[in-house]
Every structure is written in C-alpha cells, then in structure tokens.
Amino acid sequence: MLEVDVKRRLGDFGIEARFSSDKGVTALFGRSGAGKTSIVNMVSGLLKPDEGRIEVGGHVLFDSGAGIDLPPWKRRIGYVFQEGRLFPHLTVRSNLLYGWRFAPAAERRLGLEQVVALLDLGALLKRRPRSLSGGEKQRVAVGRALLSNPRALLMDEPLASLDVLMKNEILPYIERLDETGIPVLYVSHSLDEVSRLARNLVLVSGGRVTRSGGADEILSDLEQWSPGDETEIGTMLATRVSRHDSEAGLTHLDFRGGELRVPLVDIPAGVAVRVWIRARDVSVATEPPRGLSLRNVLKGTLVEIGPDDDAGPLAELRMRIGDAPLTALVTRQAVRELALAPGREIYALIKSATLDRRQLSLVAAMAGPDRDA
Amino acid sequence: MSLWPLSPEEIEALGLSVRIAAWSTLASLPAAVLAAFVLARYRFWGKEVLNALLHMPLVLPPVVTGYLLLLLLGRRGLVGAWLEQTFGVVLAFRWTGAVVAAAVVAFPLMVRPIRLSLEAIDRRLESAAATLGANRLWTWLTVTLPLCLPGMVVGAILGFTRSLGEFGATITFVSNIPGETQTLSLAVHSALQVPGREPGAMRLTVIIIVVTVVALVASEMLGRYVARRTQG
Numbered sequence: 001m002l003e004v005d006v007k008r009r010l011g012d013f014g015i016e017a018r019f020s021s022d023k024g025v026t027a028l029f030g031r032s033g034a035g036k037t038s039i040v041n042m043v044s045g046l047l048k049p050d051e052g053r054i055e056v057g058g059h060v061l062f063d064s065g066a067g068i069d070l071p072p073w074k075r076r077i078g079y080v081f082q083e084g085r086l087f088p089h090l091t092v093r094s095n096l097l098y099g100w101r102f103a104p105a106a107e108r109r110l111g112l113e114q115v116v117a118l119l120d121l122g123a124l125l126k127r128r129p130r131s132l133s134g135g136e137k138q139r140v141a142v143g144r145a146l147l148s149n150p151r152a153l154l155m156d157e158p159l160a161s162l163d164v165l166m167k168n169e170i171l172p173y174i175e176r177l178d179e180t181g182i183p184v185l186y187v188s189h190s191l192d193e194v195s196r197l198a199r200n201l202v203l204v205s206g207g208r209v210t211r212s213g214g215a216d217e218i219l220s221d222l223e224q225w226s227p228g229d230e231t232e233i234g235t236m237l238a239t240r241v242s243r244h245d246s247e248a249g250l251t252h253l254d255f256r257g258g259e260l261r262v263p264l265v266d267i268p269a270g271v272a273v274r275v276w277i278r279a280r281d282v283s284v285a286t287e288p289p290r291g292l293s294l295r296n297v298l299k300g301t302l303v304e305i306g307p308d309d310d311a312g313p314l315a316e317l318r319m320r321i322g323d324a325p326l327t328a329l330v331t332r333q334a335v336r337e338l339a340l341a342p343g344r345e346i347y348a349l350i351k352s353a354t355l356d357r358r359q360l361s362l363v364a365a366m367a368g369p370d371r372d373a
Numbered sequence: 374m375s376l377w378p379l380s381p382e383e384i385e386a387l388g389l390s391v392r393i394a395a396w397s398t399l400a401s402l403p404a405a406v407l408a409a410f411v412l413a414r415y416r417f418w419g420k421e422v423l424n425a426l427l428h429m430p431l432v433l434p435p436v437v438t439g440y441l442l443l444l445l446l447g448r449r450g451l452v453g454a455w456l457e458q459t460f461g462v463v464l465a466f467r468w469t470g471a472v473v474a475a476a477v478v479a480f481p482l483m484v485r486p487i488r489l490s491l492e493a494i495d496r497r498l499e500s501a502a503a504t505l506g507a508n509r510l511w512t513w514l515t516v517t518l519p520l521c522l523p524g525m526v527v528g529a530i531l532g533f534t535r536s537l538g539e540f541g542a543t544i545t546f547v548s549n550i551p552g553e554t555q556t557l558s559l560a561v562h563s564a565l566q567v568p569g570r571e572p573g574a575m576r577l578t579v580i581i582i583v584v585t586v587v588a589l590v591a592s593e594m595l596g597r598y599v600a601r602r603t604q605g
Contacts (some may be wrong), residue, residue, distance in 0.1 A: 045504075071508070076506065081501065085498055099505030102505065102506025148506055
C-alpha cells in the first residue's frame with residue numbers, strides 16, 4: 001500500500017499530487033513534462049516536497065507536519081531509472097548485489113538466484129555494464145532494485161530509451177514483477193506499456209492528478225483523451241480466453257459484448273486478458289457486411305460522435321457493443337455519407353491481424369473476482 | 374666512463390630520491406583527494422582564494438616555496454617550533470623535511486586530475502546508490518572513489534615524478550646533506566660545483582633518465598589497467 005500526498009513548486013510549475021495504490025503495477029500516466037518523474041523522485045527521497053505526506057506499507061517516509069523526512073537510503077524504495085544507471089566499475093553480479101546487504105536479513109525475501117531466474121540474467125553475471133545491450137542493462141537495473149528487497153519499486157520510463165524490439169523483449173519480464181508482490185509505481189507516457197502492465201492507473205496532467213483508479217475502468221473510458229494527445233485513442237476490453245481453434249489459427253476471446261477472434265496466442269482458456277483495440281483499427285458498417293475477410297463483426301449501437309468541435313478530418317465514433325464500450329476512428333466524410341447519428345444500430349469491424357500479442361495483456365496473475373470479463 | 378657499477382654514494386642518492394618521492398606522493402594523495410572533492414563539489418565563500426592558495430606552489434619559484442617552508446617549519450618557525458616542543462619532530466635539514474618540500478610542490482599537480490575526474494562522474498550514479506540503501510559515506514567509498522581512481526592514478530604519477538625531480542624548495546628548506554637530504558638532482562648539482570666531477574654528473578643524469586622513464590612506463594600501464602577496470 002502506497003499513499004502519496006505531496007506539493008512542491010518547481011519554478012513556474014507546481015506539483016500537487018494525491019493518490020494511493022495497492023499492490024501490483026500502478027501506472028503514473030501522462031504526457032512528458034506532466035510532473036510524473038518529480039512525483040516518483042519525491043517518493044524516493046531524491047526530491048523534497050514542500051509539504052505533504054508519503055507512506056509506504058505502513059512506514060511514514062515523509063511527513064512535513066510531523067517533521068519526518070527519511071533520506072533515500074533509509075526509505076527502502078527501489079528505483080529503476082530511465083537510463084539504467086548501472087555502476088560501470090562493477091560486474092553485473094556486483095551491481096545486482098549492491099543493495100542486497102542493506103536490506104535487513106528478515107526482509108530479504110528475494111535472493112540472487114530467484115532474481116536471476118525471474119529476469120533471466122544467468123548468462124550476464126560476469127559481464128560489465130558497458131558490454132550489455134540496452135535491454136539487458138534495464139533487466140539488470142530491475143534486478144538490482146528488486147534485490148535491495150524494497151517496500152515498493154519505482155520505474156521511471158524504464159523502456160523509453162529502448163527500441164521497439166528491445167521493449168518487447170523486456171516487457172514480459174516486467175509483467176512478471178507482479179509475482180514478487182512488491183507494489184510498483186510505473187511512470188510512462190506510452191499507452192501501449194500502460195495498458196499491458198498496469199492494474200491501477202493515475203492520470204497526471206500539468207502537475208496534478210486528474211484521475212486515479214482501476215486501469216480497466218479508466219482505460220475503457222476514453223473520453224479522457226482527445227485526438228492530438230500523444231496518447232493514442234482506443235478501447236481497453238476486458239476479455240477471457242474461451243477456446244483455441246488451432247486449425248484456423250485463431251483464439252476466441254469472450255467479452256461482455258460478444259466474442260473476439262485474434263491470432264492464436266499461447267494463453268490457456270479461462271484466463272483473463274485485456275485487449276487494447278486502437279480506434280484506427282476499427283471500421284463501421286450500417287448493414288451486416290458480407291463477403292469480408294474480417295473475422296470480427298460486432299453488432300452494437302452508436303452512442304456519440306466526437307469530438308464536438310468538428311475540427312479535423314477524423315471523427316471518433318463511440319459505440320456500445322452489448323455492455324462493452326468501443327471506439328472507432330473514421331473520416332468525417334464517412335460519417336456524412338453513411339448518415340451516422342447517435343442511437344443508430346451499427347456493425348463494428350475489427351481486423352483480427354491487428355490484434356496480435358502486443359495488444360493483449362495478461363491479467364491472469366493479478367485477476368481477482370472483480371476482474372471477471 | 375662506465376655506468377656500472379654504481380658507487381655507494383650514487384646508490385644512496387637514488388634510494389633517498391625514490392624514498393622521498395614515494396612518501397611525498399603517499400602523504401599528498403589523501404589531502405589532494407580531499408581538496409579536489411571540496412573544490413569539485415562544494416560552493417562556499419572564499420573558494421577562489423582557497424583554489425589560488427592551493428595552486429601557489431605551482432607558480433611560485435621553488436626557492437621561494439622553500440624559504441616560506443623554512444620560515445614556517447624551521448626549528449624557529451611558527452609551526453616548526455611547536456612541532457619540536459610538542460612532538461619532538463624536527464623537519465628542517467632532515468629527509469622528512471625533503472618529503473614535505475616535495476609534497477607541497479607536487480600537491481597542485483595531484484589535485485587537478487583528481488578534480489577533473491571527480492567532476493566527470495555522473496552524480497546520478499550516487500543517487501542510484503542512495504536509493505539502493507547506501508548512505509553518503511558508503512556511496513563515496515564504493516562509487517565515487519572507485520570512479521575517480523583513474524584521476525588519482527594520474528595525479529599520483531604526476532606527483533611522484535615531480536617529487537623525484539624536486540630541487541629548489543628542497544635545497545632551500547633542508548639543504549644538501551649527503552645521506553640525509555641529497556637526492557639525485559641535488560647530487561647532480563653538487564657534482565657540477567666541483568671541477569673534474571662532470572663524468573659523475575653525467576652518470577647521475579643517466580640514472581635520473583632511466584628512473585623517470587621506468588616510472589612513466591609503469592604508471593602508464595597502471596593507468597590503462599585502472600581505466601579498464603572502472604569503465605567496465
């Protein structure tokens with residue numbers, strides 16, 4: 001359990017953030033410059049709030065009222081920085097063990113073997129940071145922070161300096177952090193990462209927390225984001241694997257509005273999966289289409305057309321498919337020609353091939369009864 | 374003129390030179406690291422004055438440095454008298470005084486590379502150490518110090534070679550006493566004062582060249598080794 005309530009002025013910019021998070025990954029999500037890094041720096045003790053209170057797992061780390069301000073080395077908060085910050089003069093093994101000695105023996109739940117296994121670091125132990133790839137460096141940085149056996153883990157855009165291939169190489173490891181039971185505060189401006197990793201979400205804008213809560217709930221509520229935002233619009237669907245059709249090479253996912261077919265994934269049936277559907281991958285039809293290659297045709301109702309200001313060539317169509325929301329991005333011209341209007345019955349079309357493994361995130365490990373699709 | 378074997382006096386001067394230079398380097402190094410750290414990391418009133426004072430021996434004529442040392446640390450000097458009364462330590466005209474003279478002159482040369490090396494350290498590594506649980510002292514010992522090791526090696530090399538060649542401050546402060554303060558460079562000077570001893574001076578010169586080259590080659594190798602270790 002992590003509770004943050006801090007204020008801090010930084011020149012013309014003011015940060016005023018208040019949120020709490022439970023175990024699992026909580027994403028601090030917002031544009032660059034929104035103040036996310038400053039917030040985690042305050043949690044780590046690297047930046048002092050003007051006033052406020054920070055508590056992690058029942059330990060008060062900062063309380064301006066009570067005059068408490070623990071230095072970073074007494075906070076036991078792990079920190080994975082954007083640029084890794086591995087010690088260049090130490091081997092990977094020594095880097096990993098750097099913080100281990102400082103954890104009280106009784107609180108050393110994670111040892112070298114476990115972390116090496118979790119992050120697949122066995123082959124790197126004798127090497128030095130300079131000879132590692134970007135992705136390997138970040139994996140070591142994650143391991144080093146974990147081995148200090150922290151009460152919470154902060155990750156500040158740990159993938160931002162990596163290319164797409166490396167990101168996909170390291171994301172599965174970060175997904176597995178949930179196994180450790182350590183609460184994670186994950187700073188990101190990438191919707192991809194957030195949708196895949198986060199259980200809880202804290203939206204940050206202009207130094208303030210604009211919303212916080214369950215990730216599914218906030219992510220499927222896309223009125224939060226307007227086009228032009230660097231974050232892409234789309235819909236997060238909570239689904240469950242129903243069956244695999246290996247002959248057709250498709251996996252069937254059930255959700256509140258029906259069924260979705262995606263390219264075969266190796267996730268067992270019954271497991272909850274979150275699917276991120278980009279609005280630009282969804283098209284619409286006013287009649288049941290025939291002779292189409294598309295595997296996903298979902299009948300629903302058009303709820304709203306946005307944005308209201310009529311600006312730009314594209315319109316967002318917000319629909320309901322059964323109980324589930326879905327957003328499509330289409331041209332204004334199509335809206336006119338099809339005479340689309342709220343309340344109208346509509347067919348949403350999604351190309352299966354756009355829903356590859358990257359759009360899917362496992363919520364199995366963290367799924368409680370409240371997360372049923 | 375044959376170079377080998379060396380005469381007992383030459384061996385004595387050589388041993389004395391190396392001993393004085395080694396002690397001078399060892400004694401200066403911790404102080405140089407401290408001074409470099411203060412200059413690299415802290416801002417305070419009078420920092421420029423301190424910086425200028427530390428660099429004085431570099432620009433002052435060595436004979437002036439030696440004279441100042443004599444005034445300060447001589448048996449009747451301000452600090453020298455106190456040292457003798459309190460600890461019974463006498464520096465003037467002793468080989469230990471030669472160590473002090475060499476150390477003072479070499480000091481600014483040692484501070485500079487260490488300071489540059491400290492300034493080049495990515496301080497975010499120190500924040501990283503703090504988040505892992507290391508307090509300031511431990512961070513300094515396990516991150517800062519190892520990362521400025523290349524600067525310390527360069528500083529020590531410069532200090533050692535400068536001490537080895539020290540002449541002006543030494544002869545002024547501790548005179549030129551064979552077996553006590555007569556280092557190789559002072560021995561060359563003595564030899565040149567006496568007609569007919571030029572061959573002796575030449576032999577000493579060759580010894581100095583050999584010692585310096587050996588020291589430089591060894592230090593270059595050490596420097597490379599350390600740089601390789603610290604940069605990963």
